Amino acid sequence: MSKINVALLGYGTVGKGVYRTIESHQDRLQRLLGKEVKVVAILVRNIDKHIAPDEHVLLTTNYEDILSLPELHIVIDAIVGREPGFSYLKKAIDKGCHVVTANKEMFAFHGTELQALALEKGVGLGYEATVAGGIPIIQTIRQLLSVNHFLGIEAILNGTTNFILTNMRKLGSTFAEALQVAKENGYAESDPTNDIEGYDALYKGMVLSQLIYGGKPNIKSVKRKGITHIQPNHMKIAEEADLRFKHVVTLSKSNNEIQCKVEPVLVPDSHPFYQVEGVQNSVSLATDLLGTLQLQGPGAGMFPTASAILEDIIQLENEHKAPPAAKDSVTDQDALSQWVIFGGYLESEKLGSDIKIIEKLDDTAWVIEAEYIPLGLSHSSDVTIYPLRGKYERKKLPIQV
Template sequence: MADIHVALLGFGTVGKGVYETIKAHQSRLRAILGKNVKVAGILVRNIEKHTLPEDDILLTSNFEDILNLPKLDVVIEAIVGREPGFSYLKKSIERGCHIITANKEMFAYHGNELLELASQKNVACGFEATVAGGIPAIQTLRTLLNVNKIERIEGIVNGTSNYILTKMREDGVAFQEALQAAQEKGYAEEDPTNDIEGYDAFYKAMVLSQIAFGEQPEWQTVRRKGISSVSNSEIGLFSEWGLRVKHVISLEKGVRGLSCSVKPVLVGPSHPLYSVEGVQNAVSIDADIVGNITLQGPGAGKFPTASAIVEDLIQLNVNHGCYYEQEKNVRFKKDLHHDWVVLTNQTHVFLPDSIEVAGRVKEALFVNAKEKDIERLLEVYPGLNIYQLYGQMNKEFFKNILLSETRPERKVASPKGI
């Protein structure tokens, strides 16, 4: 019985998780694949920092040593940044190896090129681990929703930001204190910019867009906003109204083309992302037949990410071929109106006729408008804090808000206006 020979590029948290998972589940892998899975080589930056329990595994800091392994079937990449991961995977494909990556930034930039090259060389490309860790979002979109037409995708795909927003609400602390707690727990890096400013979520949104809609939006058209400007006073105010701030990616293909946003939004109790707390991730998919499907689970970490990589290993060996589809069934939607909460204590904010005011509660205007009209409003009043509201503004909604405003025990300070 021949073995499947695997090389790991990177032996940090994810790489070690993959290695340990393969070792611990060898009998299960053999039962599914009919072969043993053998780690033949591991690429590291500094050999002196690593030791391996198996002497027959090549440990090297030179990628050419990996390429020159006599037997090599699959290359698994878990390196941070666009390079050298992209170049390594190109060379791996050219040698005739299947590839699997967990590198969302690299894949957002170079995924198309890798996928096209893999198709030309008749090898497979797995990238489930680039989005939401152990949640099988890509598998669901690629293989389980072929007849359904995808209408919309929303997701919480960065556990660091979700943890910070959850802690701010639950403990009533400011952003910096919540960020420090995330760093102490290892959820946030020393430089947390990619997480808190939405770059990590943006890259994941681009990967999901390619799978769901067969294309990515023009990157410069994507509204990307992080969570560093969200105040604890705002979170406290929204909590009294039964709303939660979540950092959400949103993808939708409408008559104006493919739209994408990465931003803090307000989520009501009826929305599937409302209960996604802490470091959990979730991807919510709306399709025309099945309706809504929400996948929730750990979005990062040693074994959740390793799980996605090993499941890719199964798929590309059982269903040989390029792990990708260029076109999906997509339902084009009209340029719809959405509900928004505009925070301001200014008396005179001129609203055009295209923005309908649904109600006002002290420092908040509740409006219904198209996103393009909100963008124009922000051009005129750049200091406004505006949150899209995921949930319906009906009579019961306003009744609950008005009840919360009359409670004498309210202690949270109102947010500052413009």
């Protein structure tokens, strides 16, 4: 073939970014691939809202029009939701097309089936853009899998929530006010539920889990908590103690079971996530040979996502043979965890001898240390509890209770 013909499914922010990047980086693509890369068709939902970027590009609402093109080599999925994206990509693979997707929800639930079908049909499947668009996390993990075993992952995977938490801390704003600013800046959708309640981060965690562990966590056992309940006074107290709120995905495996948590946590100034601000994402990979590797970059947006998609196009014909490789997470049995409790006065005798008060931050906030939080305390309506990641260093003199 003298050129590589590409169809775009979706022509919103991501789709437009892909089209513009293919056009602006044509010389680079031709040098790497040896052929011209040409977008020949674009699928849209409402044709009245779009104009074809070129008279030679087929703009259509009918996917069958695209599949019937005599020469089609790559289909790029830039739409959202499990359907119709899953069905579209299955048909493209059946036709013998390579496929690339940025659709994390669809891939979280159907990635395994698509990968098996692509292997059967002998075509490539790229999904770098499904997780942390500006960070080459999928390719990095694939490279590391050649020799490393993974021990666990901690990651900030949603730029919207990180932007909101940063603004709440810097401006002293409420959650609702920070969310409105995120919408005005194009970082939050009109319905932001997927972001602020942790679903988006969970889908990305599931994609990473399949790559590293060869399976997904039991969705019923996943702890998923959003950021809507974080109060400005929580932010203020945390800031005075050199702590910052981050919405973090944690993946680990023990006793042959994959664990996943998506929750707001507090990190001290010694933690690598402390300086991850705004719409940035960050991924911390714990491995047996390299130790812990930290990657950071923009999590989403028109051109970071387009960059990830074009990287996949370049890599489509490269085989990734390294299988999932992970070891059970090993924890020190004597190690204690730390939490910050916001609420009323804590009496040490009510907490029990297994819980140690590390520091009183103010009259309503305490840093505690224990092996676990008693159910009675964790389910209390009077307190809010956040895990601490990293070790809290006492800022004041020990308190007497």
